[in-house]
Amino acid sequence: MPDTQPVPAKAGITDEGYLTDSWYLAAPSVRLKPGTQERLMILGEPVVVGRTPAGEAFALRDICPHRLVPLSAGRQIETKGEWTLQCPYHGWRFGTDGGCRLMPSLTQDSPYDPTKVKVRRFPVHEANGAVYLYVAHDPRSFAPPAVPPPSFGPLPDKPGFVIEDIFNAHMDDAVVGLMDPAHVPFVHNQWWWRPPSAGLKLKEKPFGPIERGWAIDRHAPSSNSKLYRWVFGGNVQTEICFQLPGYRWEIISNDTARLLTLTCLTPEAPKKTRITQFTWWTGAPLLHLAVPVARRMGAKFLAQDGEMVDLQNQGMAHQKAMLWIDDIDVQAKWYQQLKREWTSARTEGREFTNPIQPRLLRWMS
Ligand code: FES
Numbered sequence: 001m002p003d004t005q006p007v008p009a010k011a012g013i014t015d016e017g018y019l020t021d022s023w024y025l026a027a028p029s030v031r032l033k034p035g036t037q038e039r040l041m042i043l044g045e046p047v048v049v050g051r052t053p054a055g056e057a058f059a060l061r062d063i064c065p066h067r068l069v070p071l072s073a074g075r076q077i078e079t080k081g082e083w084t085l086q087c088p089y090h091g092w093r094f095g096t097d098g099g100c101r102l103m104p105s106l107t108q109d110s111p112y113d114p115t116k117v118k119v120r121r122f123p124v125h126e127a128n129g130a131v132y133l134y135v136a137h138d139p140r141s142f143a144p145p146a147v148p149p150p151s152f153g154p155l156p157d158k159p160g161f162v163i164e165d166i167f168n169a170h171m172d173d174a175v176v177g178l179m180d181p182a183h184v185p186f187v188h189n190q191w192w193w194r195p196p197s198a199g200l201k202l203k204e205k206p207f208g209p210i211e212r213g214w215a216i217d218r219h220a221p222s223s224n225s226k227l228y229r230w231v232f233g234g235n236v237q238t239e240i241c242f243q244l245p246g247y248r249w250e251i252i253s254n255d256t257a258r259l260l261t262l263t264c265l266t267p268e269a270p271k272k273t274r275i276t277q278f279t280w281w282t283g284a285p286l287l288h289l290a291v292p293v294a295r296r297m298g299a300k301f302l303a304q305d306g307e308m309v310d311l312q313n314q315g316m317a318h319q320k321a322m323l324w325i326d327d328i329d330v331q332a333k334w335y336q337q338l339k340r341e342w343t344s345a346r347t348e349g350r351e352f353t354n355p356i357q358p359r360l361l362r363w364m365s
């Protein structure tokens with residue numbers, strides 16, 4: 001008996017508008033201690049994400065198929081040389097592949113075959129201190145993932161620091177909020193970043209398509225971002241990328257150092273999106289000293305965006321339609337186009353073709 005979770009009606013997307021057949025961040029690696037597991041909400045569904053005492057990360061649907069108790073409330077036990085998760089209610093044990101291994105109540109001569117029972121299993125990928133999970137459109141699918149796990153080039157094994165926040169927003173509104181270029185001078189106008197006295201300057205940036213997303217080509221950072229100069233010294237270039245379903249990363253580098261900040265969005269519920277921001281770097285020794293400060297700064301940025309989301313909700317309670325203008329909302333439109341192309345490609349069973357054309361975007365900020 002396979003997992004009974006229903007298949008969403010449209011291909012490549014759930015009824016709530018979250019992309020499927022996609023990889024999402026589950027948790028930072030450090031959060032998953034060996035032999036423990038926790039219940040997370042991902043795309044509106046409960047998922048138990050854990051790590052066996054042997055170090056293997058795993059993710060299963062957090063509903064025991066017997067009487068629906070969360071498996072996350074159970075514990076990990078060895079069964080015939082393999083780590084299994086035992087349900088706290090009647091002790092059914094599940095392997096990290098979701099297959100039931102044991103039902104303790106069965107008598108020796110019972111005809112019932114426990115291995116026929118399966119709980120949904122999510123493929124997991126762990127790299128550079130981040131654990132991602134793959135959400136297939138069909139909960140019963142065992143097909144290999146439609147896309148490879150996210151990859152952001154060479155990175156150290158562990159991030160320098162991680163910050164997390166929850167936005168009271170749908171995934172789509174959270175994405176659009178994070179890639180909005182025109183809010184910076186108004187929302188993030190702290191003296192050490194963008195004092196109001198800096199005024200507005202013309203920004204002109206070449207954008208182009210990348211795998212399932214777009215990027216601003218390498219360019220010198222805005223002259224009014226004081227911080228880059230403090231930390232890196234001269235000759236700094238930045239590169240900003242977005243990729244479906246919700247990854248935004250910024251690479252700041254010069255001849256000696258490379259810093260990558262990755263923002264991952266994981267939808268938990270229709271008005272709840274988890275934002276996890278990883279920062280890795282090599283060759284910027286000053287930055288190790290600055291971690292406590294950098295962590296606070298990052299948290300402040302996210303909190304400022306979160307406040308805007310809460311204000312926006314006051315309007316959204318009364319009106320759906322927004323007025324998007326060029327060029328500042330072009331990226332928001334691209335995100336919508338990418339999502340539509342993703343679902344069409346999945347529906348028609350064909351390759352995804354990026355609809356974005358190279359384009360110079362101009363705005364004042
Ligand atoms: S509810 Fe899980 S074993 Fe009975």
Ligand SMILES: [Fe+2]
Pocket residue numbers: 177178183184187188301305
């Ligand atoms: Fe922001």
